[in-house]
Amino acid sequence: MMLTSSSSFSPDVLACQTVLKQDYREAMSRLGAAVNVITTDGPAGRAGFTASAVCSVTDEPPTLLVCLNRGASVYQAFERNRVLCVNVLAAGQDGLSNLFGGKTPMAERFAAAAWSVGLSGSPMLDEALVSFDCRVRDASLVGTHDVLYCEVIAIRNGAAESGLVYFRRAYHRLG
Numbered sequence: 001m002m003l004t005s006s007s008s009f010s011p012d013v014l015a016c017q018t019v020l021k022q023d024y025r026e027a028m029s030r031l032g033a034a035v036n037v038i039t040t041d042g043p044a045g046r047a048g049f050t051a052s053a054v055c056s057v058t059d060e061p062p063t064l065l066v067c068l069n070r071g072a073s074v075y076q077a078f079e080r081n082r083v084l085c086v087n088v089l090a091a092g093q094d095g096l097s098n099l100f101g102g103k104t105p106m107a108e109r110f111a112a113a114a115w116s117v118g119l120s121g122s123p124m125l126d127e128a129l130v131s132f133d134c135r136v137r138d139a140s141l142v143g144t145h146d147v148l149y150c151e152v153i154a155i156r157n158g159a160a161e162s163g164l165v166y167f168r169r170a171y172h173r174l175g
Helices: 012-017 023-030 073-081 093-102 106-111
Strands: 037-041 047-051 054-059 062-069 083-088 114-116 122-127 128-140 145-157 161-165 172-173
Touching: 037 073, 037 122, 047 062, 047 106, 062 073, 062 083, 062 093, 073 083, 083 093, 083 122, 083 145, 083 161, 093 106, 093 161, 122 128
Parallel strands: none
Antiparallel strands: 037 047, 037 083, 054 062, 062 145, 083 128, 114 122, 128 145, 161 172
8 A cells, every 4th residue: 555645635634734632532532442451560569550542563473552641650660560461341340440540549449350460470350351461562652652562472361241442431331
């Protein structure tokens, strides 16, 4: 596929070249996404946060992309530990998502569910839809976030049949 420039864009498309933050956020609320709790443990301590900015990069080697705000309270732990687990939440786990997405103390976040330890040392949610245990292989700085490239070293599929997605600023059951 070859990308070329064109002068045939309509005025509506050209207006998108100066996107306002609130317009971008409203548009992104219409992009449904899986809800994930990203966890780490290691020399910098145990930490976790809720994220929807997660996707597959490649299957050779199996690699996920995770976006982490550099202003987040958990940033230093993830930066120093260099390992993480992407725990994809199952339907009905919106309460856990809210705990990890807010200002709840870390000990309370982890006390709200059962966890195992993955190969990386990161916490794996026992009731997750699926957990991807990873080593952070690379990172790119983009705006306010680090884009983490995470090589998957272990996968654990859960028993849940339905996933949790976030769409239009609300949780929804999928499946």
